[in-house]
Amino acid sequence: MAVKVIIPTPLRPYTSKKESVELQAATVSEALASLTTLFGDLKKHLYSDDGKLRSFVNVYVNDEDIRYLRGDQTPLREGDILSIVPSIAGGTQN
Amino acid sequence: MSGTALRISDALVRRIQAHAVEAYPHECCGALLGNDSEARREILDLVPLANRRNDSPRNRFEVTPEDVQMAEKKAKDLKLEVIGWYHSHPDAPARPSEFDREHAWPWYSYIIVSVQQREPRDTKSWRLRDDRAAYDPEAIESVAQSASI
Numbered sequence: 670m671a672v673k674v675i676i677p678t679p680l681r682p683y684t685s686k687k688e689s690v691e692l693q694a695a696t697v698s699e700a701l702a703s704l705t706t707l708f709g710d711l712k713k714h715l716y717s718d719d720g721k722l723r724s725f726v727n728v729y730v731n732d733e734d735i736r737y738l739r740g741d742q743t744p745l746r747e748g749d750i751l752s753i754v755p756s757i758a759g760g761t762q763n
Numbered sequence: 764m765s766g767t768a769l770r771i772s773d774a775l776v777r778r779i780q781a782h783a784v785e786a787y788p789h790e791c792c793g794a795l796l797g798n799d800s801e802a803r804r805e806i807l808d809l810v811p812l813a814n815r816r817n818d819s820p821r822n823r824f825e826v827t828p829e830d831v832q833m834a835e836k837k838a839k840d841l842k843l844e845v846i847g848w849y850h851s852h853p854d855a856p857a858r859p860s861e862f863d864r865e866h867a868w869p870w871y872s873y874i875i876v877s878v879q880q881r882e883p884r885d886t887k888s889w890r891l892r893d894d895r896a897a898y899d900p901e902a903i904e905s906v907a908q909s910a911s912i
Contacts, residue, residue, distance in 0.1 A: 678844060679870035713895055714869060725866050727828040734828075755831050757848050759863035759873075760790055760816070760823035761855040 670695060670745050674704055675752040683710040697728060698741040700751055715753075727754045768904040769847075769872050769888050770805040776905065780883035782811050783851035783876040789820035794834035795847040795872060804872065807843060810834045823862075824850045847872030847888075854878070857885035859898045867891040872901055 674690045684690060690707065694700035701722075705712040717723050728735045729752040735743045745751075782791045794810040812830050816823040826834075826848065838845050848871060852860075857877035859867070867873065869891050877884040889898040 679868040682870055710893070725868075754828040755868055756828045757792070757826035757831065757868070758816075758824065758866040759850055760819075760860065761852045762822075762860040762862060 670747045670749065672700055672745050672747075672749045672751060674700060675750065677753050677755055679755065680711060680714060680753065683714070684708045694745055696741065696745060697730065697735055697743045697751065700745060701728070701741065725756045725758055727756055728752070729754060767802070767804050768902040769874075770803065770904045770906055772806075772906050772908055774908075775806055775809060776886055776903075778809055778811075779849050779874060780876055780878075780886065782849075783853075783878045783883055784881055786814065786851060786853075787878050787881050788853045790814055790816075790822065790824040790851050790853060791876075792824040792826055792848065792850040794826075794831075794838070794845050795849060795874065796834070796838045796841060796843045797846045798843060799846050804846060806846065806872075808838075808841060809849070810837055821853060822855075845871075847874065849874035849876065851876045851878050854880070857887040859889050864891065864895070864898060867895075867898070869893060869895075873898070874903075 671691060672694055676684050676688055690704060692700060692703045694703055715726050730743055731750055792814050793812045795806045796808040797806040812826055814820050815825040815827050834845050852875055857875040873889045876886045888901040888903050890901050891898055
């Protein structure tokens with residue numbers, strides 16, 4: 670399936686400043702794997718060292734959070750739009 | 764120190780500090796709206812946001828993806844972009860914690876305000892290194908008045 674991935678501003682330095690990337694994928698997992706193969710420097714910002722999507726990385730398929738679908742196994746259809754949306758967190762150590 | 768200084772008006776710094784004092788002893792948070800180019804990074808407006816960490820607001824803050832999208836829409840309406848985020852450290856220094864680093868995005872400017880006993884102290888800006896290993900301090904260039912938006 671041909672799908673489009675919308676890249677958030679803080680990650681565009683790692684995608685040659687592209688705002689979106691079109692690629693072929695059957696699931697969200699495949700789409701993100703393909704994206705990080707095309708742009709290797711993205712990987713450390715999307716995935717933690719244990720290979721899991723970082724908690725502050727949110728992925729939407731056509732505006733629906735994949736956590737309410739089938740996670741990264743959510744199937745994709747031709748023309749779907751994936752959005753990577755940051756959440757922001759932090760705080761003092763104690 | 765990262766290359767380009769972050770320009771921000773004294774008035775906007777005071778607004779960030781006032782938000783930090785108002786939220787004390789909880790952490791405050793908000794979006795930094797402005798322009799970024801190779802020559803200049805400048806904050807021209809703010810979007811104060813609610814701290815969504817209701818379970819631990821004294822030492823944590825969170826901006827939900829919905830709030831991020833709302834801030835991005837406000838920025839777009841003003842022909843600006845979200846170039847960073849601010850938050851406060853109540854009774855703690857204005858430097859990023861390990862928890863901040865673990866949750867940081869690259870490229871954004873992160874302004875931290877230290878509030879000691881309800882008084883604003885240091886206000887500093889930081890940017891995550893590309894390899895995520897640490898933050899670098901970002902110089903703040905304080906200007907009397909921002910360019911109009």
